[in-house]
Amino acid sequence: MISSPPKLRDELEVIRGMDDIPLIFDPVTGNYHRITRAGEVVLTYLDGTRTREELVAFFSRADTTRTDALARQIDNFLSTLSKSGLLEGSDRPDKPGTGGRVRTSMVMPRIVLTRSLPRVLAPVATALQAVPATLLVLIAALGAIAGYTFGFHTLLASMPPLQGLGGPAFLIATCVMLLYVLVHETAHALVAQMLGTPVRGLGVALLFYFMPVAYVDRTDAYRVRDRGGRVVLALAGILSDGWFCALSGAVALNSDGLLKETAAYLLGMQLFMLVINLNPLMPSDGYTALEAATGLTNARGRAFAVLRHTARRQELPAHLANLSTSARRGYMAYGLFSLAYACFLAYAMFHALPATMDLALSMVGR
Structure with a gap:
């Protein structure tokens, strides 16, 4: 029940986020x-x-002709x-920690592994903050581009077809890849710390209750008001992956x-991870x-609309x-790119089926 007169809860904080959004x-x-x-x-x-x-x-009071419209807007x-539990007298939200370390959702239950990552990363973040931010981003970006280029050229030009390789190598690579994913998420956490x-927290999510995916809780990134900082925070994992791609290529x-x-x-x-992380159809990096x-916000939904x-x-x-012509064209271009991306994924998955079957058979000794 809403208090009357309506009153905002005392402990709430009104802040300005990115682009001065309240x-x-x-x-x-x-x-x-x-x-x-x-x-x-x-x-x-x-x-x-x-x-x-x-x-x-x-x-x-300044425009009595809009009284009814204003009444509806205020009521809404x-x-x-x-409904969000922000007014005195409304249903209060649960207190933090009542759900323990496990959070569930329709498609992705989450398990928090540790909340101590900020303390662990603090010394590294402090050291990196002494270096000009532009220089750090430039080094990370150039290294990532070079790493991806070298790694994928090595895979496509110097490696045998993956379907001809043994099952044990796949299992070992899967375990190492899980470590890479943790490093990917730690890169996000490090930039957030800076x-x-x-x-x-750092944890593991089960996509569709089956596929394990590491994640870091970056909810407080809403407080980062600088666009450049938000972009780097989003791309930190992809940039770190590029450096490790170069390492894999050198080993190969x-x-x-x-x-x-x-x-x-x-x-x-x-x-494959790069393709997923650039996916325009999901909330990817x-x-x-x-x-x-x-x-x-909701660029994907607006583009398809x-x-x-x-x-x-x-x-x-x-x-x-009231979209401008340039904005409308931009949304259309993004929507068409998303459709082309989906077609590319469908094509790649169809052609990967034989290799996937061969790999599965090799792992069972057939």
């Missing part, structure tokens, strides 16, 4: 709630001294705040037997970097009706 931070749940700038103004009056009717009268805003927003070129086969498999897995660089309505020759929905 956010409400709930320290009880650790969640951030994005609001509009108009909503931020209304929040300053939710101090328990004005009723809903007084709020409507106050905001409509208060309802949203109440930006002053340490990660909340300078070894024989099982070690060479293991390195070849690693290169194949790293290529590449997608997160795109949103950070452009300041957009523009494509769908354009193909059907329908008017755009209200929230997209």
Whole structure:
């Protein structure tokens, strides 16, 4: 039940995030709630001294013709705040820690392994902060590009077909790849530490309750207001992967037997990981970097909405009706790229089926 007059909970914090976007931070749940700038103004009056009717009268006094519209907007805003547990008298959220180390969702339950990563990374982050940020990013980016180029050239030009390699090498490479994934996530955590927003924890998620995926909780990245910082934070894992791709390529070129086969498999897995991390259809690192660089939210949904309505020759929905011509073309280009990417994945998976079957048979001795 909402208190009357409505009052925002005392412990909530209203901050400005990236691109000066207003956010409400709930320290009880650790969640951030994005609001509009108009909503931020209304929040300053939710101090328990004005009723809903007084709020409507106050905001409509300069334009009485909009009283009904303002009343609906304020009602919707208060309802949203109440459903989120942000008003006094509304259903309170659970306190932190009540769920233990395990969090469940429809497709990806998560298990927190440690919350001590910020303490471990603090000395490294402090040392790196002494180096100019631009220089660090330049070195990391150039090294990653060179590493990917060298590693994938080695895989495609100097390694035998993966389907001709042995099953034991695949199992070893899988174990090593899990370590690489942990390093990938640690790179995100290190950049977050340097930006002053340490990660909340390192853990393992089970995609579709089956596939283990390492992750770091970067929820507090909302506090990073600089676009460049948000982009680097999103791409940190991909950049670190490029350096390790070079390492795998060097091992593959300078070894024989099982070690060479293991390195070849690693290169194949790293290529697959890069494709996944640049996936424009999922909340991947590449997608997160795109949103950070452009300041957009739900770019994928907006792009497909523009494509769908354009193909059907329908008017755009209200929230997209005022798009400029350049923005509309940009969304269409992104949507078409996403469709092309999906077709590429389908083609690659179809042609990988024979190799996958051969690998499965080799692992069972057939």
